[in-house]
Structure formats: structure tokens, C-alpha cells
Amino acid sequence: MKKIALFTSGGDAPGMNACIRSVVRSAIYLDLEVYGIKYGYDGMIRGEISKMESYSVSNIVQTGGTILKSARSEDFRTKEGREKAYKNLKKHGIEGLVAIGGDGTFTGANLFYDEFGIPVVGAPGTIDNDLYGSDYTIGFDTAVNTALDAIDKIRDTAASHDRVFFIEVMGRHSGYIAIQSGIGGGAEMVMVPETSTTIDDVIKKLREGRDNKKTSSIIVVAEGDEQGSALQIAERVKLETPKMDIRVTSLGHIQRGGGPTAFDRILASRLGLAAVEGLMNGQKNVMVGVIDNKITYTNLKLAISKSKPLNEELIRLTKILSI
């Protein structure tokens, strides 16, 4: 293998730049040529491919977003689009791909490999931490810390006014951000898609808290919770607890941005190197990940089809710590 290319795709996540840097420098260190593709699959089709050097990735390890940009690609869903993409790669002599992204990115990569046989190693970059095959994904730790910082701020105002706050965090199919920021933020309750919590449970918990002289409470809600959005849940709770001063806030897109934490920079750096080495060692259609702190490669078909369960220990912790 002489030439590889890399791209980012799907929702951006803090640490993607640290991963780009690691892929580029690892490739050069290991005597490969390395090309950057802009705008993910869309740029692959349009031919936005250019050679990267060591200095191309200077001074980006600490930045949020992705210098290679990201986009959804309707064209890549067509056979014609994928053929164009493949031809562009061949034109540059590219023999292997590093795809940094999430579920959708890897679904595309897997299909592309099946059709054209070009080896691809995926690196998990998504704040949701919902990928089978890695204990952690790039961006998750930063997103949790961002959510936590917001929860810390909101607790100040909740405590000053004896209020109950419902705080919605990201996580359409997964409660990872909610459960970790909830424990870290000292939340009274965490509502996630993986567990079923009823409105009555919420009301009971709030009343218990009031009886135990808690003057304010924070409930963290994952956006994909089965009871609805934080706003919807709060409206239903209000009906039963007219005397409580209940507020709602949704943290939104701030969770996607910001400079990455140390954890994410190091994870991204490790995965970037391991992705390049995976390609060199003959990996063909895998996602690189970290399980029990060790580098592992998981077949892409598995990574996109299996789901990663929430840590039971953490679910139990939220109950114990909120007494």
C-alpha cells in the first residue's frame, strides 16, 4: 500500500481534527502518501481530493469541527455516484480509505467496500457513543463535559430560585450523554431511551426530594427518550405539580462544538494511528475501536448492525447518588 485517503462524514464531533492529524502524520511516518477528501462522500464524487503534508495538520489538534468538512450525500446513495467516487480514487492511485464518522458513514463505507473492494477502516467519530465495537467514540467525552458545564451553570440558577429543571441533551437512540452528564452533574433523575421511566416515576421522585428538603432538582432527558422531549415531559409533570416552579432547557448544538478534551484528543490520536496501521496490515472492512483500553478491529457489518447497551452500573449509580 502506497497511497491512502481520509475523510470525515456525518455529524461533526470534537476530536475529528485530532484524528485527521493523526492519520496524516502516521501515514507519512509510515511512508505512505496521504490524501484528504473534502465534504465526505460528496467530495469523493466531485473529486475534491488533494495531497496532505505533515504541516497541513499543524495547529488543529485543539480545534473543534473538521477541517475536511462534512456533508450528507444524496448522490452516494446511487450506484452511479459511487462509481464516480471510485473512479476519482483510482485516478489518484488511492488504495485504502480511512472514514471518520458514525453509523451512516460506515453504512456507506461498507456498501462501497462490497461493491468495489477498496479497503476501508472506519474511525468512530460521533458524540453519541452509540457504536458497537468501541467503548468510546471520538467526541463523546467532550460532549459530556460540555453538557456537564451547562448543567453546573443551570444548577446555580435552579438553586437560587428553588426550581426544577428539565434539561435535554443529545442522544436520539442512546442515553450515554444523558447518563454520564446526569451522574456528573448530580441530577436527581436521568431519562434515557434504554430504560422506561414513567411520568409518575418523575413526579414521585420530585415529591420525595421535596419531602427530603431538596429545594431544587435537575432531571436530564436524552432527546430520544420514549416519553417525549424534555418540554413534553415537563408539561405533563406540571399538570400534577402546580406548586413546583418547573423550567425546561434544551442544550442543542453547543454539544457538537468546542475544542476537544484531553481524553478525546488522545483517543482520536490513537485511533488515527491504528486506522493507518490496520490498512497496512491488511484490514479490509472494519471499524477500529478501543475495548478495555486496547485497540480492536470490528467488522463494519457488525459495527453498524449491533447495538451497544448502556452500562447497568451507571444506571444504578444515578439512583443511589440522587437520594
Added chain:
Amino acid sequence: MKKIALFTSGGDAPGMNACIRSVVRSAIYLDLEVYGIKYGYDGMIRGEISKMESYSVSNIVQTGGTILKSARSEDFRTKEGREKAYKNLKKHGIEGLVAIGGDGTFTGANLFYDEFGIPVVGAPGTIDNDLYGSDYTIGFDTAVNTALDAIDKIRDTAASHDRVFFIEVMGRHSGYIAIQSGIGGGAEMVMVPETSTTIDDVIKKLREGRDNKKTSSIIVVAEGDEQGSALQIAERVKLETPKMDIRVTSLGHIQRGGGPTAFDRILASRLGLAAVEGLMNGQKNVMVGVIDNKITYTNLKLAISKSKPLNEELIRLTKILSI
């Protein structure tokens, strides 16, 4: 004057604790006894009044919220409530009040002074910076920095995806937070209640940006803008610009919390001392403020009736810097 009391009221603001600390220590330093009233006017009526010592305010200068708590008081709107409050103050021998809060707080204080003649000095504590009689209010600088930090994060993801973001910040009647965080965040446009910007202006600006090869844009909207909320504005813009990838986020209550900035801690400390000295020097019904970096006292009636115009220079700056 031998004994004074202080309280916080209305929406909490970062730096209120630094102001409480300054009032307490300044009073003790100047040989006064000082009492803290919890929950604002409500606590005054219920008699939640207790003596404070120098150590009562240790280790709070860096914290958000208010250790004296805040609440709205329906009872204080009644003559009967205010009489109870006055009796409670008399019972403790309190001869002067420091009221930390905003518009509503001072309206109550002014009425209370008119009825009972108890001298009161208000210290402006509100993130909105909308009080006549002070260039800056306690909490404003922190709120702007919090908004700015969020805008910085959102720009990462906006730039990665070539998106347009409408970001709503606090300010029901005032565009101070919007204009300062907009300039600081390099926003393409700022929409505030004090100026009239049409939906067509927004669309024109976005199209100009696109023509100048801006790939992403940020528009900061004060919640009280005459065109509606950020969400409403974005919906109308989307109708005319179907190809732009437009997103909306509302920063919400994180703007009220967090440890105060240096600026707010120092402002709060200065105003706390000046409030106590104002009472000792015979001020009776005023708000203490900082104008042109000097301590000033403004009659409460003026402070609550006059409005503070937005800085024209800053409005012009947003236009120039967003080219």
C-alpha cells in the same frame, strides 16, 4: 446608622454573591451590623432575617447564583404584606436596605421607601444590562462570555457543515447581550429589539455572504426581537432560501449561571461597597451604578422609568465587521 440588611431579588445573575460578600464585609469594616434576608421580599415578610458575619461570605466570590436565594413575592404587592415586612425590619432595628436585583426589585424598593421611608440603595444585578443609571450591571459580562463561548462552539459545527445558524440569546427588552456576543462571536448579523431588521434584510445578507464565498453564517437574535423568536425568524427565512442548511438553537438558562468573570466580580465588589457607603452618607432611594467608570447614585424613580439606549457605535461595528 447602626444596622443594615441586604437581599437579592428577581432573576439571579452571576456576581450577586460577590456583591453580597462586598456589602457584608464593607458594612462590618465600617462598623455596621449587617443582616441577610433570604428569598427577597418574600423572606422579608416571613421574617427570614439573620445576622451575617465576615465568615458568612467566605469562599463565595467565585460562585454563581445567590446564597440569599431569590423569589417573586405576590404578598409584597399588597399593602398588608409590605407592612409585615416593615415590622420585621423594625423588630431587628434595621435602618437601611441594600437591594440587589433589577427593574422589578427596584420598583418594589421604591414603593417601600415611599410608604415607610426606610432608606434603600439598589445595586443593579441582572444579566440584561438594561438599567438606566449604570453602564454595566452585575452579571452582564458573564452572560455575554457564556453566550460567546456557545457561539464559538456552534461556529465549529456551522463551519464543518456549511450551515446557517440562528442563535437566540436572552434580552426581552434589550439587545445588549446579543450585540456584544454577536460582535465578539463574529456574527454575520445581530437582530435586537432596538433596531428594525426585516426578514428581507436577513435574506439579502445571507445571499451576499454566499456570493462573497462565506460558507457558513451566524445570526444572533435577542429573544425580544420584533420579528419574533429565532425559530420563527428561521422558519420564514427557510421559505425563501430552500437550498441553505439552516439550524436554530436557543441558549436558554445557561446564560444565568456560572461563576462570574473578573469584570463582574470587581464591579459587584465596587457596587457593594458603594451601596453601604451610600446608606451611611444619607442616600435614601437610589440605585448605585458605574458611569464612565465612576460610582454614581441615580434616583430609583429615574432608574426604573428611563430606558438605556443601545450603543450606536456597536450597532455600526456589527455591520462593518461582517463584510
Added chain:
Amino acid sequence: MKKIALFTSGGDAPGMNACIRSVVRSAIYLDLEVYGIKYGYDGMIRGEISKMESYSVSNIVQTGGTILKSARSEDFRTKEGREKAYKNLKKHGIEGLVAIGGDGTFTGANLFYDEFGIPVVGAPGTIDNDLYGSDYTIGFDTAVNTALDAIDKIRDTAASHDRVFFIEVMGRHSGYIAIQSGIGGGAEMVMVPETSTTIDDVIKKLREGRDNKKTSSIIVVAEGDEQGSALQIAERVKLETPKMDIRVTSLGHIQRGGGPTAFDRILASRLGLAAVEGLMNGQKNVMVGVIDNKITYTNLKLAISKSKPLNEELIRLTKILSI
């Protein structure tokens, strides 16, 4: 087991309060009485022991330092002191101990167990991450992020002036903080006690960087590096590279403080619960830790005698990423 006590000892670390909170609430949740001992072994001897309730640990999860305070104890080094300590525990009917701290803390705990047989579970709280028996210690992730934030800031000024900076971080016997903040901060080189790097290696690296058109460089030095302090190393490098503009900064005690990161709050919460459950399940003289993301108990004698090697993968990463 009906009654347990907990204390913090040795150098403080961010997350100790989150661990205290978890121990207290877990104990109460599991129907134990729980006592807090102030000032570590010293307070045990002086009898500064008092019952803690669920609300005793409200609103501390986000704070740095330790509400139970910490101190070195000369008296505990004497048999007489330890006997006093034991009597005080017996007086309160305490049947088990949770000791939050590092190497020195556990050495004392182990001795105390050997002499008096009181069961003790140690929870690793030290920014240095140098304890055998846990992949991570409480406070390490926060310290790394603090160091990284400082490195990010210093890179701004290094780049503006084309300077070389030697930055000293904590770690007397261990390079964990150095290696992680170095990788995260994009350092050109990391000098740690576990590897031997000569002054010539440093000079060679700086010259290579200059030849590769790097205009500025950052070298992170663990305080315990065998070549001496950052200042000493820099002085020797300067002699050979008179044209380079070389500066030195030592980050110092800021690395010990600050609110804990999400990672540390969750780690501390998990270890606190596991420490209490360890005592209830008959553990007698162990340190609780996390290995491969699972709770483990390691005999205290092992924990204090074996050393934890630095991750080879990370040492290699620093070389690759700094090209």
C-alpha cells in the same frame, strides 16, 4: 457492618469531593451509618469525627479540593498515635474505613490494618495516576485537562514569537500527566522519568523541527525527569542553540485544583460506591480500582509496592505525531 468512616489524606485531587459524596450516599442507601473524619489521620487521632447525612454532601460534586480537608500526620507515624486513632474509631463504633488518597495514605492504612485489624478500602485519589491496581486515579483526567489548557495557551504565544517552550508539569515519579498532555497539546517532545532522553536528543529534535520549517516548539517535561527540571534542561539546551528563543514555564499547583471533569466525577462516583460495597462484602485491606473499565480490588500491599508502567503505545504516539 453498621458503621463506617471515611477520610481524605495526602495531596488533594479534583474529584475527591465527588468520591466523598458517593461514599456517603452509597452507605446511607445501603443502610449504613457513615462518619466523616477531618484532616485525615491527624483528625482520626484528634477525634474530629462526625456523622454525615445525605445533605452533608449536597452541591459538592462539581467542586475541587476536599471538604474533609487533608493533612500530613507526624503522630500517625508513632504507635501511640495509631492507638489513639483506633480508640477514637472504636468509641464511635466504626467497623470499616474508606481512605481516599495515594501512596502514602495507603501505606498508613495498610499498617493500621496490620496492627488493629480494622477493615479498610482505599480509593485512589491522586493526580499522578501512578497507583498499581487502577488504570485511572481520581483527579488525573482533570489535571491533564488543566495542563492541556495551559499548553494550548502557551502555544498561542510560542507561535506568535517563534519560540521554543519547555513546560514543566507535575509527576515526580511518573510521566502520565506529561505524556497525555503532551500528546493532547501537540508537543514536539515529552520528557518523562520512565524513558531516558538526553539533552542531545532534545537539540536534535529542535533542529529537525527547524529544518522542517516548524517555527515554534513545545517540550513537556515531567518534574521528575532524570535530566532535571524544565529550567535546568532549558539552560543546557540554550548553551548549544544560542539563536533559538527559548522560554520556560512551570505549571505548578493549578494542576491540583479546579472542578473535576466528567470523567473524574464518574470515576469517583463509581469507586465510592464500590468501596462501600467492598467493605460490606468482606474486603479487608484493599484498594478499589478500575481495570479495563471493570471494578477490581487489589491488596493494599500490592498497590503500594508495585509500580504501574507507562503505556508504550502512548510513548510511540508522541514520536509519530510530532513529525
Added chain:
Amino acid sequence: MKKIALFTSGGDAPGMNACIRSVVRSAIYLDLEVYGIKYGYDGMIRGEISKMESYSVSNIVQTGGTILKSARSEDFRTKEGREKAYKNLKKHGIEGLVAIGGDGTFTGANLFYDEFGIPVVGAPGTIDNDLYGSDYTIGFDTAVNTALDAIDKIRDTAASHDRVFFIEVMGRHSGYIAIQSGIGGGAEMVMVPETSTTIDDVIKKLREGRDNKKTSSIIVVAEGDEQGSALQIAERVKLETPKMDIRVTSLGHIQRGGGPTAFDRILASRLGLAAVEGLMNGQKNVMVGVIDNKITYTNLKLAISKSKPLNEELIRLTKILSI
């Protein structure tokens, strides 16, 4: 006037990039061509001058350091060097200069104006806030907040161990950073070059604190204090107070870096516009500043020769608040 140039010089300060952005965009908005000179006077001599466009300054408002870099110039101290510099400016048709920097920068600019008559407007960019002619300099607010953040962290560990900390902050001739971070950080004492505090004063204060049951204390020392460095002062205090646990930390270069605060971004933006407008309106040899929140122009000779006194009100505040 058709063409102007700008440069940064002297120690870098957060917000310089925001000022560069403002100068460039303001110039273009006002129909001027604008050139950037790299490495200050040195680059002027070497001819490192190139045209800047609106997009040249995209995405820098939030960054620390200076994209135009900074350097000391020995050559500019010679008549020959300055002649070369002037010729290079003439070659590009440059008719006016914006110089962003501090004392040394303006001394050079003033001399250059005297010799060659090229109009220059200085914008005060230095963390020290020690320039006559402006209440605030670009970078000062950020440096104070950085120092404050460090003090907040150190207080955690000081409080946990009942320690006294001497913290050295920047300020060779001026105590601005010390006094503001000291008030903001709740320091027990602040030592600055502008006031004379003896070692006996320090010891007296620490003993009073101990008698008032303060268990820990923080003393902020400006590096230029007449009693010496924080380390030297601490050593002398230790001799007299052997029982106190005294530590020292010097914050160092972190104070120069980091993304600018809102205050600094806005100040930098205002001064950048005002510098360009000053040139257009015929200003010839001035520093632009903000006094009482209004834009002002001060003759460069005055700006570099007069000193700005420390605010007496703040000195008094530190005494009152530390009881």
C-alpha cells in the same frame, strides 16, 4: 489616503487577532487597500508585506496570539534599518500605519513618524494595561480572567490543606493584573509596585487572618513588586512564621495566551475601526484608546512618557474585602 498597512509588535496579547480583523475589514469597508506586515518592524525591514482581504481574517476573532506574528527588531534601532523599512512601505504605496502593541512598539512608531512623517495610529495591545491614554488595553481583561481562573484553582488546594499561597502574576511596572485578579480571587493581600508593602505587613496580615480563624490565605504578587519575586517574599515570610505551610506559584506565560474574552474582542474591534478612521481623518502620531468608554486619540509622545496610576478605589477595596 488609499493604502494602509498594519502590524503587531512586542509581547503578544489575546485580542490582537480581533484587532487585526477589525482593522482589515474596517479599511476595506471604508474603501482602503490594506496590507499586513509580518513580524513587526523586522518584517517591515525585510519586506514581508502582503495585501489582505476580508477573508484573510475569517475565523480569527476567537483566537489568541497574532496571525501577523511579532518579533523584537534590533535592526529597527538603527537609522539604516528604519530607512529600509520606509522604502519598503513606499514601494507598496502605503500612506498610513496601524501599529498594534505596547510601549516599545509606540516608541519605535513615534521615532519613525518623526523621521519620515508617515502617519501612524497605535492601538494598545498589551496584557499589562499600563498605557497612558486608554482605560483598558487589549488583552488585559483576558489575562486577568486567566490569572483569576488559576487563583480559583489554587484556592481549592490551599483550602484543603490550610495553606498560605503566594501567587505571582505578570506586571513588571504595573499592578493592574495583580489588583484585579486579587480582588476577583478574594485574595487576602495584593502586593504591587505602586504601593509599598513591607514583609512585616504581610506577616501581620497572615497572623490577623489566623486569629480570625482563616485557615488558608492567598497573597497575589505582581512580578515587579519592590519586595522582590513571590518566591523571595515567601522565603522571608517563612523565616518568621515557621508553623505556617507556605507555598509559591508563578503563573507565567499562560497569562499571555488563550482566546480573548468578550470584553477584549469588543475593545479590539472598536479600537481597530477607530484606528482606521483616525488615519482617514488626519491623525498623524497618536494612540487610539478608550477613556470613560469613549474613543480618544492621545499623542504618542504622551502615551509613551506618562504613566497611568493604579485605581485608588481598588487598592482600598482589597483592604476592606479581605477582613
